[in-house]
Amino acid sequence: MFLPSSPISINSLQGNRRILYGGVAFVILAAVIAAVVTLMHLRQAAVTRAVATLQYLDNSVEQTLEGMIDGIDFALQVSSDEIGRQFAGGHPDAAFINGFLHAQQSRLPYLNLLRVANEKGEAIYGQGVVPSARVRALIINPAKT
Secondary structure (H helix, E strand, O other): OOOOOOOOOHHHHHHHHHHHHHHHHHHHHHHHHHHHHHHHHHHHHHHHHHHHHHHHHHHHHHHHHHHHHHHHHHHHHHHHHHHHHHHHOOOOOHHHHHHHHHHHHHHOOOOOOOEEEOOOOEEEEEOOOEOOEOEEOOOOOOOOO
16 A cells, blocks of 8 residues: 655645646647637638539539530521521422421420511511411610610
8 A cells, every 4th residue: 555655735735736727727728729720620621622512513504504505506507507598599498497497496405496587576487486477576686786
């Protein structure tokens, strides 16, 4: 058994208690600092992942829209060329033009409606166009705006 060689005084016990409390406080403080640093690191990692995800989504949406616009532009150019060829021949075939527009429209699932309008803005060819009931369309002339 261990017996102290000298009697333990209350002052020495209080000093040891202060050292013990100081050590515990230091350990708690170190744990809090470690937790704060870890949370800051995790937050920064989450922000970095969110930025990367947003950039990926931005690029994806941009490429998708560019592809859709390019597809619509191509369909309009091909349709314009074919309708111009029909009119250049002098006798445009309405059934052929309507079928051609329908075929162009079916190739682009995101294109809901493809019609041709005359100089008055009336739809003359395309799906659902009835010659006796012309539908007026809004024509924007970029040269006049």
